Amino acid sequence: MAGSARRKLLLMGRSGSGKSSMRSIIFSNYSAFDTRRLGATIDVEHSHLRFLGNMTLNLWDCGGQDAYMDNYFSTQRDNIFRMVEALIFVFDVESKELRKDIETFVLCLRNLYEFSPAAKIFALVHKMDLVVVEKRQDVYRALMKSLEDTSAMFSFKVQGFATTIWDESLYKAWSSIVCTLIPNVTVFQRHLQTFADISEADEVILFEKTTFLVISHVTNVSSPGFRSDSTRFEKISNIIKQYKQSCSKLRAQFQSLSLRGSDCTAYLDTMTANTMIMVIMSNKTDSRGSTDLLGNSDTNADGDDSFAGEAENNIILANIKIARKMFEKIEMMNPDER
Amino acid sequence: MTMSADEMHDGHTVGPNPSPRIVMMGLRRGGKSSICQVMFHNMQPLDTLYIESTTAPTTSVFSSFIDFAVMELPGQINFTEAMIDAERIFSTCGALIYVIDSQDEYINSLANLHSIILHAVNANPNINIEVFIHKVDGLSEDFRLDAQRDITQRVTDELLDDGLVNVSISFHLTSIFDHSIYEAFSRVVQKLIPQLATLENLLNVLCQHSGIDKAFLFDIGSKIFVATDSSPMDIPTYEICTDFIDITVDMNNLYAVDRRPKTATRTDANTNAGRTDSSNGVKSIPQGRPIGSTSRLSNGVILYLQQMVKGLALVCLMRKESMPKIALVEYNIEFFRDALEQLWLIG
Numbered sequence: 001m002a003g004s005a006r007r008k009l010l011l012m013g014r015s016g017s018g019k020s021s022m023r024s025i026i027f028s029n030y031s032a033f034d035t036r037r038l039g040a041t042i043d044v045e046h047s048h049l050r051f052l053g054n055m056t057l058n059l060w061d062c063g064g065q066d067a068y069m070d071n072y073f074s075t076q077r078d079n080i081f082r083m084v085e086a087l088i089f090v091f092d093v094e095s096k097e098l099r100k101d102i103e104t105f106v107l108c109l110r111n112l113y114e115f116s117p118a119a120k121i122f123a124l125v126h127k128m129d130l131v132v133v134e135k136r137q138d139v140y141r142a143l144m145k146s147l148e149d150t151s152a153m154f155s156f157k158v159q160g161f162a163t164t165i166w167d168e169s170l171y172k173a174w175s176s177i178v179c180t181l182i183p184n185v186t187v188f189q190r191h192l193q194t195f196a197d198i199s200e201a202d203e204v205i206l207f208e209k210t211t212f213l214v215i216s217h218v219t220n221v222s223s224p225g226f227r228s229d230s231t232r233f234e235k236i237s238n239i240i241k242q243y244k245q246s247c248s249k250l251r252a253q254f255q256s257l258s259l260r261g262s263d264c265t266a267y268l269d270t271m272t273a274n275t276m277i278m279v280i281m282s283n284k285t286d287s288r289g290s291t292d293l294l295g296n297s298d299t300n301a302d303g304d305d306s307f308a309g310e311a312e313n314n315i316i317l318a319n320i321k322i323a324r325k326m327f328e329k330i331e332m333m334n335p336d337e338r
Numbered sequence: 339m340t341m342s343a344d345e346m347h348d349g350h351t352v353g354p355n356p357s358p359r360i361v362m363m364g365l366r367r368g369g370k371s372s373i374c375q376v377m378f379h380n381m382q383p384l385d386t387l388y389i390e391s392t393t394a395p396t397t398s399v400f401s402s403f404i405d406f407a408v409m410e411l412p413g414q415i416n417f418t419e420a421m422i423d424a425e426r427i428f429s430t431c432g433a434l435i436y437v438i439d440s441q442d443e444y445i446n447s448l449a450n451l452h453s454i455i456l457h458a459v460n461a462n463p464n465i466n467i468e469v470f471i472h473k474v475d476g477l478s479e480d481f482r483l484d485a486q487r488d489i490t491q492r493v494t495d496e497l498l499d500d501g502l503v504n505v506s507i508s509f510h511l512t513s514i515f516d517h518s519i520y521e522a523f524s525r526v527v528q529k530l531i532p533q534l535a536t537l538e539n540l541l542n543v544l545c546q547h548s549g550i551d552k553a554f555l556f557d558i559g560s561k562i563f564v565a566t567d568s569s570p571m572d573i574p575t576y577e578i579c580t581d582f583i584d585i586t587v588d589m590n591n592l593y594a595v596d597r598r599p600k601t602a603t604r605t606d607a608n609t610n611a612g613r614t615d616s617s618n619g620v621k622s623i624p625q626g627r628p629i630g631s632t633s634r635l636s637n638g639v640i641l642y643l644q645q646m647v648k649g650l651a652l653v654c655l656m657r658k659e660s661m662p663k664i665a666l667v668e669y670n671i672e673f674f675r676d677a678l679e680q681l682w683l684i685g
Contacts, residue, residue: 232592239588246581249574252637261590262626280593283626 007181008058008083012072012108013090014101015040015064018126021165022090023047023061026174026211031245032165043068044080051208052215052274053331055182073107081108081115085181088122093139094130106150113154121158122177123147129164136162168234171241175214175234187330188216191323195277196220199319202264203280205233206271212237212244215275236278240268258313265313269320272328279316359430360526362410363454364437365447366391369472369514370410373437374398376514377523377560378408383514400560428461432530435468440485440511441476448489452496459505467507468526469493475513482511517577524562533681537565544674545569548667549660554579554653555646558587564650579653582641586631594626634658644671647678 011019021035027049041063049057062072062080072080089105091098105123112119125140144160151158161173179185188206196204196218205217214233229235240257247254257268264282271277362370372386378398392412399407409427428434436454438447451469458465471489474482490509497505510522528534541553545567552575555565561580628645635641640656652671660667 229592235592236589239585243581243585246578247635250578250635250637250639252635252639255634255636257633258631259586259589260627260630261593262629263595264590264593266589266593282593283595 005055005183006058007055007085009060009177009181010080010084010087010108011059011061011090012087012104013064013124013126014092014095014097014104015066017064017090017092017095018165019061019064019090020045022124022126022163022170022174023059025165025170026213027059029210029241029245029248031242035165040065043071050274051178051211052182053272053328054184054333057178057181069104073111077111078115081111084112084116084119086120086122086177087112088124088177090124090126091143093125093127093143098143102146102150105147109151109154109156112156119156120180121151121156122173123158123160124173125160125162127164128162128169129166168231168238171213171234171237172231174211175237178208178211178213179215182215184330184333185216187333188327189218191326191330192216192218195319195323199279199316200281201279201316202282203278205236205278205280207237207240207276207278209270209274209276212241212276267313267316267320269317271320271324272331274331275327277320279320281312281316359407359409359427360433360435360530361427361431362408362435362437364470365439365450366412367442368437368439368447370437371396372514373470373472373512373519373523374408374410377519377562386514425457425461428458428465431458431462431465433466433468433526434458435470435526437470437472438489439473440471440482441473444485444489448492448496451493452500455497455502455505455507456500459502463504465506466526466529467505468522469507469509470512470519470522471509472512474511474518475515486511517573517580520561520563520580521573521576523560524564527562528564531564534565536681538568540674540677541565541567544670545654548656548670549663550642550654550656550667552655556580556583556651556653558583558645558649558651575655578641579655582631582633582643582653583651586629586643589631590629632664634661642667644668644675646675648682650678 011023013019020038020041021030021032024030024035024038025032027047041061043063045061045063047057047059047061049059051057060080062068087108089108091101091105095101109121112121123144125143128136128140131139140160140162144158147158147160159176161169161176163169163173182188192204192206195201201220203217203219206215207213208215214237217233243254243257255270257266259266259268264280266278266280268276268278362374364370371389371392372383374396375381375386375389376383378400392410395409395411397407397409434454436451438444438451455467458467469489471482471486474485477485486509493507493509497503497507508525510518510525512519512522531537537555541555544550545553550567552569552571553567554563554576556563556579561583563576563579629651630642630644632643633641638658640658640661642652642654642656644652646652652674656667
């Protein structure tokens with residue numbers, strides 16, 4: 001039986017910076033609006049989350065009030081900072097005491113250097129919705145510069161994200177963070193690429209079922225007419241998460257979604273018990289198809305031969321069924337295998 | 339995040355067939371502009387806090403299956419002088435929506451309403467008076483029913499005193515923070531569509547012959563439902579249909595080919611994090627083949643959406659047992675679509 005990887009994540013930051021809100025949105029299906037009812041976190045809140053078949057995330061949401069923070073760096077030092085896989089430090093962009101926040105960050109780094117020198121460091125510049133759009137890049141870069149300098153002192157490399165709970169940037173940050181922790185993410189990537197090639201799909205995305213974080217994605221770059229919105233993955237996470245919440249009002253969950261779009265056909269279906277797969281096939285604008293230069297197709301009664309028809313529909317679903325076994329095996333793989 | 343004056347366009351209904359017009363009136367700070375912004379300009383409800391006071395009559399034209407102009411008259415205007423003008427407006431009007439702030443003292447509002455009704459019925463005896471008892475999100479369930487009962491009582495009593503018996507008047511409890519405003523507006527609009535009975539009939543026939551439990555004909559842009567079949571309707575079903583439209587259009591727009599200036603997508607139910615990049619935030623669908631989507635839920639329900647003519651969409655709820663016969667269902671829906679096309683060629 002494959003051993004399961006336990007990943008300890010430290011979520012730290014000043015009181016009120018948004019740590020618990022983020023955690024509840026991503027892992028507990030809160031909507032951004034619901035997070036206003038969250039109170040201050042008392043000391044450390046532990047969550048154990050099964051993520052895929054062979055990984056458990058042990059999330060330590062450390063309350064940011066001064067009294068607790070003092071504790072973390074004194075009496076609880078080795079309890080907190082030992083065996084940490086990743087530190088996620090949240091900076092409130094509106095903080096009036098940025099200097100103090102950075103000092104706290106440095107203290108964390110110092111302790112990690114001592115107890116968990118292999119830890120990965122992430123910085124989230126949060127509540128970006130409160131900054132004017134034009135200033136956002138500058139604010140982010142300015143803060144990241146100081147963080148990069150301080151991390152370098154301890155030979156850590158910090159990865160930063162600008163986030164807000166009010167749009168999809170939160171999903172991008174957390175997807176990236178969690179992906180670095182999945183033990184065999186390259187295996188997923190490889191097999192997903194194979195799946196995409198065989199299905200002749202333009203894009204294939206693998207999501208974790210509960211959180212809808214992106215585990216892996218493959219894009220076939222040679223498809224013409226593909227709008228390359230680089231934030232589309234996290235937007236999909238956001239959209240589907242909201243759909244999940246709507247369905248829960250009817251006390252049901254959604255199992256699959258099939259979209260016959262204006263320029264594409266997409267299928268979102270269960271892959272394994274922990275993952276869902278989305279397969280996107282865009283309109284093939286080749287000379288055979290009845291598409292003009294604008295991509296308008298004539299919608300006559302016998303349907304459009306340049307869109308994925310019923311036959312392709314069934315092939316995709318059959319492929320997913322067959323691939324299921326393979327992906328289940330990957331999930332249960334021993335974390336040390338590659 | 340404030341809406342500038344030029345984002346509210348002041349259009350008129352031109353042409354030989356002036357489109358049905360809805361007039362929205364009510365005392366100041368009642369919520370009229372918020373309603374228009376949320377319904378027709380895709381503004382998020384929380385952002386309506388920043389809307390400035392309306393100073394001039396503003397018309398929002400929304401043209402989809404049928405052209406509508408919603409004219410909002412500011413609450414501050416002095417009524418006695420404005421009334422002569424108003425009578426001209428009432429005569430071409432199909433419905434008058436009066437917005438009452440239920441969280442405030444509404445006695446003055448009712449007096450105002452009474453005088454407006456007198457003028458409106460004078461100018462146009464066929465006008466539908468729709469009273470929106472608004473901002474009910476802040477009231478408890480009992481309080482809402484009390485308010486509705488009280489207001490209904492007072493208004494009808496006063497009308498009886500004046501001898502007006504044939505006034506078509508309805509009362510709705512509304513709030514922009516949930517789906518009640520959409521439902522109320524749907525009812526208002528339905529009364530103004532001459533084709534309503536035919537549409538309901540068509541939907542009934544479709545449902546009977548295709549194993550569909552519930553079908554709605556929605557306007558995609560504003561999420562007002564134009565017609566539904568005769569089976570009983572409950573609010574959660576309506577809500578999930580509107581959410582389903584949203585996610586279908588949002589997902590489609592992510593992969594749509596850029597044929598027109600970028601349109602805004604709604605990213606979260608309560609946000610506008612500066613990502614809208616066009617001044618008219620109405621959700622629109624790119625040209626291309628008609629959009630459709632199907633979703634399977636764990637309780638055996640299938641949600642099915644198919645874009646129809648003129649910015650309308652058919653949203654159905656079926657049981658999963660219908661899925662093997664989906665080709666037949668789609669065949670029937672094609673007939674339904676043809677019927678809709680014929681309806682609007684005539685109407």
